[in-house]
Amino acid sequence: MKYLSCLRGNRKRKALVCTLLLAITISCTFFYSVNAPGHTSPKQHVDDAIEPRKENASRVDVGSITQHLQSRERSKEGEMRRLDAASPGSEMEEFGRRDVVLDYDAVFNTSETRWPLVVFSTVGRLGNCLNSYATALTFAGRSDVTIAVTQSIYEMVTSLLEPSSLSLPVLSIKLLFEAQEVGVAEAVQPDYLKDDMVSHLLPTIERAKEERAREPEMRKIYILEGYPNRMxxxxxxxxxxxxxxxxxxxxxxxxxxxxxxxxxxxxxxxxFIGFHIRRSDYVKFSETFQKCSLPSSDYYDAALAHFRAHYPHPVFIVSSDDLSHAREHLSHAQDVFFSEMSLAEEDLALLASCSHSIMTAGSFGFWGSYLAGGEVLYALQRGCAFTPFVHPDSVAGEGFERWRGL
Known part of the structure; x- marks a missing residue:
């Protein structure tokens, strides 16, 4: 205690001693954490990506990321129920997001990963992200490689969908950047100029399978870019x-x-019949790229007339990214009501809550119609340079029996 008596009443000396003690504490803590057993440095992460550790190499094909996620889901069930009861909002959502999005360690430094990984990636908005996730699901069900989606897709679709219902692994944005930097990730792009967003998907997955067969211990991520648009x-x-x-x-x-x-x-x-009218930037896109025009008010009137003739007491719920245009052409009808939602996911949930659907163009209207699950009328855009998003050629086969072009 006598050594501390010199500090009494001297603020400068007190501050100096406290600063020195803090610096010593931080230095000791850092030294221990770097040299402690099990610590992995950033350099080791890079080395592991290029040449896997020997203790993991013999087990690289054991298990899968999906099994890894499922085991973690079971272990956190109690905590999620507690958060759900306490706060069904942001706290639970943030907890789930931290646990689901896989980082570098969860993918490269574990024996649970089944290689190679094929990751669907898009920078689009809600409709495009739903396209990518749904398309990824179709490959996950018939492929023996691991199919995943990017964190950006996951975060976009969970603005609309329950996170607990989604089954695909999710890779963090940082992980993909790191993997590309060290040469263990390859981005595969579609033919944007030909509006061909799907021809690169299956060949890349097949190539991934072939490369794994040749090199069973190879660790590689294939990033499938683009906007899948053949539903x-x-x-x-x-x-x-x-x-x-x-x-x-x-x-x-x-x-x-x-x-x-x-x-x-x-x-x-x-x-209730949901009616989505896509306009805004799609007007110019259709004219300059697809070389055709969006559906006109003639289509609106014909679609309304169809449902009025075939269903009792039809009421039309109109959602649009250009409500002023929609009101201009539809406000005269007493059975037409306009959405009052402020967010894209709210509008999509509203369209999905209707019994039947009318759509014009684009992925947002497609998903509103698809999730509603009833009869769907879509516009037959003729003379386009490229096949429109929804067209008899793109909505065909099992499950699309009630989709009709008008």
């Missing part, structure tokens, strides 16, 4: 897509509240 690929896979694509409870409830409010005005026997 006939979903034919025969609707069960797995629908089981994954469960809309979040709070969004469904908000959609039902909106529809209940309309029922009070028009009657409880209303048949």
């Amino acid at each position: 006939k690929m979903l034919a025969g896979h609707h069960a797995v897509v629908r089981s994954n694509f469960q809309i979040r409870r709070e969004l469904k409830q908000k959609a039902q509240n909106f529809l209940d409010k309309i029922r009070k005005r028009v009657g409880q026997n209303a048949t």
